[in-house]
Amino acid sequence: MTTTPLSPADDLRGLCGGRVHLPGDPGYDAARTPWNLAVDQRPAAVAVPHSAEEVAEVVRAAAAAGLRVAPQSSGHGAGPLGERGLEDVVLVRLNELTGVTVDPGARVARVLGGTLWQEVIDASAPHGLTALHGSSPDVAVAGYVLGGGLSFYGRRHGLATNSLRAVELVTADGALVRASADENAELFWAVRGGSGNFGVAVAFEVELLPYAEVYAGMLLWDRERAPAVVRAWAAWTADLPESVTTSLRVMSFPPLPDLPPFLSGRRIVVIDGAVLEDDDRAAELLAPLRALEPEMDTFARIPSAGLVHVHMDPPAPVPAVADHAVLAALPEEAVAAYLAEVGPGSDTSLLFAELRHLGGALGRPAENGGVASHLEGGYALFCCAMAPFPAAAAQGRADALAACAALAPWTTGTRVTNFTETVADVSSMYGDRWERLRAVKAAVDPAGRFVGHHPVG
Ligand SMILES: Cc1cc2nc3c(=O)[nH]c(=O)nc-3n(C[C@H](O)[C@H](O)[C@H](O)COP(=O)(O)OP(=O)(O)OC[C@H]3O[C@@H](n4cnc5c(N)ncnc54)[C@H](O)[C@@H]3O)c2cc1C
Numbered sequence: 214m215t216t217t218p219l220s221p222a223d224d225l226r227g228l229c230g231g232r233v234h235l236p237g238d239p240g241y242d243a244a245r246t247p248w249n250l251a252v253d254q255r256p257a258a259v260a261v262p263h264s265a266e267e268v269a270e271v272v273r274a275a276a277a278a279g280l281r282v283a284p285q286s287s288g289h290g291a292g293p294l295g296e297r298g299l300e301d302v303v304l305v306r307l308n309e310l311t312g313v314t315v316d317p318g319a320r321v322a323r324v325l326g327g328t329l330w331q332e333v334i335d336a337s338a339p340h341g342l343t344a345l346h347g348s349s350p351d352v353a354v355a356g357y358v359l360g361g362g363l364s365f366y367g368r369r370h371g372l373a374t375n376s377l378r379a380v381e382l383v384t385a386d387g388a389l390v391r392a393s394a395d396e397n398a399e400l401f402w403a404v405r406g407g408s409g410n411f412g413v414a415v416a417f418e419v420e421l422l423p424y425a426e427v428y429a430g431m432l433l434w435d436r437e438r439a440p441a442v443v444r445a446w447a448a449w450t451a452d453l454p455e456s457v458t459t460s461l462r463v464m465s466f467p468p469l470p471d472l473p474p475f476l477s478g479r480r481i482v483v484i485d486g487a488v489l490e491d492d493d494r495a496a497e498l499l500a501p502l503r504a505l506e507p508e509m510d511t512f513a514r515i516p517s518a519g520l521v522h523v524h525m526d527p528p529a530p531v532p533a534v535a536d537h538a539v540l541a542a543l544p545e546e547a548v549a550a551y552l553a554e555v556g557p558g559s560d561t562s563l564l565f566a567e568l569r570h571l572g573g574a575l576g577r578p579a580e581n582g583g584v585a586s587h588l589e590g591g592y593a594l595f596c597c598a599m600a601p602f603p604a605a606a607a608q609g610r611a612d613a614l615a616a617c618a619a620l621a622p623w624t625t626g627t628r629v630t631n632f633t634e635t636v637a638d639v640s641s642m643y644g645d646r647w648e649r650l651r652a653v654k655a656a657v658d659p660a661g662r663f664v665g666h667h668p669v670g
Contacts, residue, residue: 221278222258225303228270232261232309244306247288248351251532251600252295256283256304263309265381265389265415268326272413273387275303276662283664284409286327286353290360292535292634294666302664305413307355315340320423321378324354326415333419334518341425343517345373347631348460348524354417356666359408360631361585363593365429365487365520366422368458368573374405375579375586376420382412385662389415394581403653405583406630406643410665411657422517428495429520430512431485432502433475439463439482439556442505446484446568447543449501450592455573457498459486460524463555464565475509476525485523486570488512533564534606535597536613537632538624539590543568547623554616562598562608566616569593584646590625595632630667639667 225233234241235258244259257280260271275282279301283294286307307327314323317340322333331350337343345364347357359380362373370376379393380401390412392401404411434442446461461484468478475481484502488495492514499512511523540547553559555566571588579586596616598609617624628642640647654661654670661670 220257221280221301222303224278225258225260225271225274228274229260229262229267232263233271234259234261245304246530247285247291247295248530249288249291249533250530251534251606252288252291254291254295254299254304256299256302259304259306261306261309265383268305268310268383268413268415269387269389271303271305272383272385272662276385276387276660281664282413282662284355284413286355287329287351288530289349289352290356290631290666292666293636294664296635297664297668307353307413307415310415315342315421317342320421322419322421324417324419326355326413328354330354330357330521334521337421338425338516338518341423342421343424343427343520344419344421345370345376346521347373348521349526350521351528354419355414356408357631358417358419359404359406359414361406361588361629363569363575363588363629363631365458365523366424366489367575368455368570369489370422371574371577371579372586372588375582377405378418378420380404380414381416382414384412385658385660393418399653400657402583403650403657406585407583407650407653407669408630408665408667410654410663410669412663424489424517426514427487427517427520428490428492428512428514429485429487429523430510430515431483431523431525432507432512433509434482434505434507436463436465436480436482437557438505440552442482442484443548443552443556444545445501445505447548450543450570453498453570456489457486458570458573459484460567460569462565462567465561465563487520532600532606533597534600534610534613535595535632535634536610536617537596537629537634538594538617538620539571539588539627539629540568540592540594540620540623541625542591542623544623547620550619550622551616554619561616562605562612563596563616564599565597567593567595567597569595584643584650585630588629589627593629593632594620633667636667639669642667
C-alpha cells in the first residue's frame with residue numbers, strides 16, 4: 214500500500230474550525246477561487262478564519278511549517294498574486310470575517326477584515342453617512358483602502374486610504390497589533406499603500422463622510438459620438454472644481470440576454486460620477502456635456518447609497534484581464550490616440566477603456582498620510598477585457614497593452630496600485646518612498662512571511 218506524503222500545509226488541518234482546504238480536498242477549488250475568475254491561484258492551503266484569533270493561529274502555524282501567508286478578501290485584485298508561485302503560500306481568505314459597526318457621533322466605522330463596501334454603505338446610510346468607496350459594491354474595504362482607493366468623492370476628499378484612523382493587523386509573529394498615528398506609526402505609514410505585505414488586516418477604523426444624498430449619475434451616447442464626447446470631456450475636466458469626480462469609458466458589450474437592451478450588443482461611450490454641489494450648480498457644471506444630447510442622462514440627486522451602482526460594475530465574479538497607466542494630461546493628440554484604439558471603427562476586444570479624472574485632493578499629499586497618500590497625474594487609464602477562455606484572455610491582454618502603449622507619450626510613469634495588474638518593478642509604484650517601505654518590511658516581517666499582491670522586499 215502506498216501513502217501520499219504529507220505536505221507542510223497538513224500541519225494546518227483542523228485550524229479555523231476545519232476551514233483549511235488543501236489541494237485535493239473537496240472544498241479547495243471553491244475556497245481558492247477569487248472574484249477575478251481568470252486567475253487560477255493554487256496555494257499550498259486556503260484558510261478561512263472567522264476571528265482575529267483564528268488568523269493568528271494560522272499565521273503561527275504557517276510560520277512553524279515554513280510557509281508564507283497571503284491575505285486576500287474578495288479576490289478582485291487577485292491578478293498580480295496569481296502570477297506568482299503560491300506552492301509555499303497559505304492563502305488567508307477573509308471573506309467570512311466581516312461586519313461593520315458605525316459610531317455616528319464620531320463619524321467612524323469599525324470594519325472587520327474581509328467586509329465588502331456594500332456592507333459599510335448599508336450600515337452608514339441610516340445615519341446620513343457614507344464612505345470613500347469605489348465604483349463597485351463587492352470590492353472589499355481591505356485591498357481597496359490599503360492600495361489607495363479611488364472614489365467618486367475623491368477629487369474633493371482625497372484617496373480612501375487617508376480616511377483610515379487605525380488598522381488592526383496580525384503580524385508575522387502572530388501578534389495582534391494596532392497601527393495608527395499614535396501606535397506603531399511607521400507600520401501605519403507603510404500599510405496605507407503597502408497593502409498585504411505587512412500582516413493580515415483584521416479590522417479597520419474608517420472615517421465616514423456626511424452625505425445622505427449626492428448629485429450623481431451617468432450620461433450615455435452611442436460610440437459613433439465618441440470623438441465629440443471624448444474631446445468635450447477632456448476640455449471639461451481640464452477646468453473643473455474639485456467637487457466633480459467623473460470617469461469616461463468607451464465600452465463594448467456582446468449581445469447577451471442578461472444585459473439591458475441599452476447595453477446588449479452595443480458599443481457606447483459613458484460618462485459617470487458625482488457632483489458634490491446643490492442641484493442648480495450641478496446642472497450648471499454638467500451643461501457642456503448635456504449639450505451633446507446624450508441618449509441617456511441619469512444625473513440627479515440620489516441617496517448617497519446609490520452612488521456605488523452608477524458605474525454599472527459587474528454584479529458577480531467575472532474573468533478579466535487588464536492593463537493600466539497614468540496620464541499627465543489629455544491633449545488633442547492623446548484624445549486622437551485613444552480614439553484610434555477604441556473609438557468608432559475600432560474592433561477592439563476591450564470591454565472598456567476607462568479614463569478616471571484625478572487631480573484635486575487626489576493629487577495632494579495628505580497630512581500624516583501613508584506611503585500612498587496621493588496620486589500624481591491627471592487621468593488614470595484602465596483597459597479591461599473579459600477573458601472567459603485562453604484565446605480571449607490573450608486577445609484582451611494584447612488590446613489592453615496596445616491601448617496603454619498608444620497613450621505612452623502622455624504617461625507619467627506613476628501607477629495607481631489598485632489598477633495595476635502586472636508590473637515588472639514594484640519599486641516604480643512607490644518612487645522615492647521605496648527604501649523606507651522596505652525598511653518597515655524588514656523590521657516587521659524580517660522572514661518575508663507575508664506575500665502582498667505587489668511584493669515589497
Ligand atoms: C470591478 C472592479 C471595480 C473596481 N473599482 C475600483 C475603484 O473604483 N477604485 C479603486 O481604487 N479600485 C477599484 N478596483 C480595484 C480594487 O480596489 C483592487 O482590485 C483591490 O485590490 C481590491 O481589494 P479586495 O480586497 O477586494 O481584493 P483582494 O484581491 O482580496 O486583495 C488585493 C490585495 O489586497 C491585500 N489585502 C486584501 N485583503 C487584505 C487583508 N485583510 N489584510 C491585508 N491585506 C489585504 C492583499 O495584498 C491582496 O493581494 C476595482 C476592481 C474591480 C475588479
